Amino acid sequence: MKKIILKSVLLPKASGAVRADILVAGNRFEKVSTPLVPSDYDNAEIVDCSNFAIMPAFYNGHTHAAMSLLRGFADDMELYKWLSEYIWPTEAKLTPDDIAVGSRLAILEMIKSGTVFFADMYWHREQTMRVVEEMGIRAAIGVTFAEPLMTAEAWANNVEFLKNHTGESERVQLVVMPHAIYTVGEEKTAELIELAHAENYKIHTHLSETVLELKNCQEKFGCTPVEFWKRLGGLNSNFSAAHCTHFSASDRKIFAESGATAILNPCSNMKLNSGIPQIAEMLKDGIKLGLGTDGDSSNNNLDMQEEMKTIALLAKYLGTAETLPAEEALKMATCNVANFFGLKAGRIEEGFLADCLLIDLNNERMVPCYNVYSNWVYSANSGAIDSVMCNGNFVMRNRHVEGEDEILRDARECAKRLKS
Numbered sequence: 001m002k003k004i005i006l007k008s009v010l011l012p013k014a015s016g017a018v019r020a021d022i023l024v025a026g027n028r029f030e031k032v033s034t035p036l037v038p039s040d041y042d043n044a045e046i047v048d049c050s051n052f053a054i055m056p057a058f059y060n061g062h063t064h065a066a067m068s069l070l071r072g073f074a075d076d077m078e079l080y081k082w083l084s085e086y087i088w089p090t091e092a093k094l095t096p097d098d099i100a101v102g103s104r105l106a107i108l109e110m111i112k113s114g115t116v117f118f119a120d121m122y123w124h125r126e127q128t129m130r131v132v133e134e135m136g137i138r139a140a141i142g143v144t145f146a147e148p149l150m151t152a153e154a155w156a157n158n159v160e161f162l163k164n165h166t167g168e169s170e171r172v173q174l175v176v177m178p179h180a181i182y183t184v185g186e187e188k189t190a191e192l193i194e195l196a197h198a199e200n201y202k203i204h205t206h207l208s209e210t211v212l213e214l215k216n217c218q219e220k221f222g223c224t225p226v227e228f229w230k231r232l233g234g235l236n237s238n239f240s241a242a243h244c245t246h247f248s249a250s251d252r253k254i255f256a257e258s259g260a261t262a263i264l265n266p267c268s269n270m271k272l273n274s275g276i277p278q279i280a281e282m283l284k285d286g287i288k289l290g291l292g293t294d295g296d297s298s299n300n301n302l303d304m305q306e307e308m309k310t311i312a313l314l315a316k317y318l319g320t321a322e323t324l325p326a327e328e329a330l331k332m333a334t335c336n337v338a339n340f341f342g343l344k345a346g347r348i349e350e351g352f353l354a355d356c357l358l359i360d361l362n363n364e365r366m367v368p369c370y371n372v373y374s375n376w377v378y379s380a381n382s383g384a385i386d387s388v389m390c391n392g393n394f395v396m397r398n399r400h401v402e403g404e405d406e407i408l409r410d411a412r413e414c415a416k417r418l419k420s
């Protein structure tokens with residue numbers, strides 16, 4: 001079994017940081033707090049980590065990876081105009097090869113900013129799955145449903161695909177993803193809930209993103225989006241939703257009691273003027289909370305560190321200065337998302353998946369270092385990440401990712417064609 005020893009790394013703990021020698025065996029952390037013995041060093045690669053702190057890697061709970069090709073394509077307008085006049089018509093031109101190019105660009109960006117997992121809602125899923133395997137990270141790949149954007153045949157193919165597949169590999173799982181209430185109606189949503197339940201899949205969707213969505217939902221179905229999902233029996237611990245920007249007090253109570261997870265995307269919400277997630281109230285009501293970036297075309301990056309700082313600031317703005325301390329904000333970007341997707345990951349602990357970041361303690365934003373969590377959440381940016389490990393393998397070392405020049409070249413060529 002492959003072994004790596006992270007020698008003398010700064011390990012943050014609630015009680016203060018300590019120096020530790022961490023043994024990675026195969027794809028797990030085998031020893032974190034236990035002292036190493038001479039036999040642990042047999043055939044192990046030793047990595048000198050005396051200049052590094054170790055942090056859990058990020059788990060992005062909601063994105064549209066290949067939309068990286070549309071970064072900066074249309075900005076400074078609200079969601080529906082942005083989607084219907086710019087994004088959907090251009091997306092219709094994307095070929096399966098373009099999706100591979102866009103997914104590579106997104107994953108390169110994710111790795112460089114410390115993300116090793118993403119939940120992806122998009123089209124041509126096989127391309128994205130292939131690229132995830134190639135580049136060594138993890139994903140929950142959506143089998144995406146949206147009635148106005150699909151033929152009946154494509155819909156049936158998706159259903160068949162879900163019936164004939166399960167988890168695709170050690171690092172890739174499938175998730176049923178109805179796009180939103182305004183693109184999948186009541187009958188079809190009910191069918192997808194039944195399918196997910198029968199085939200043991202999780203469900204992920206966009207929910208309560210804008211005031212317009214709420215208004216239309218009230219007119220069409222006579223209830224809020226949360227009540228809609230509850231009425232159809234889809235709200236439970238296997239359900240997660242992106243945005244959740246406009247929950248009423250009653251929605252929050254229903255959602256918390258169901259055990260579902262809300263994946264907040266504050267940067268995208270603010271940029272599209274969709275609203276602000278009521279994070280302080282959601283925390284008080286005990287809703288399970290994770291973080292996502294949404295796509296590159298509405299964020300306009302996939303940087304979970306930025307998202308983490310943003311949610312921490314919003315929580316304090318909406319609550320008090322004590323709301324959502326640094327360590328709790330970090331959990332929203334790491335283990336909370338991993339937990340929903342059934343991964344024993346997002347913590348530097350024995351038995352957990354060996355996914356982690358080595359943070360450069362010589363980076364100016366990490367100095368001085370009274371509290372590593374504080375520096376990582378409030379001060380640093382992704383430039384402080386020296387190396388990224390996923391599943392016991394380094395996918396970035398000394399800030400270098402294999403093949404990055406080719407990935408950028410292909411993305412530039414593709415963008416030129418899309419613009420013409």
Ligand SMILES: [Zn+2]
Binds near residue numbers: 063064206242294
């Ligand atoms: Zn989205």
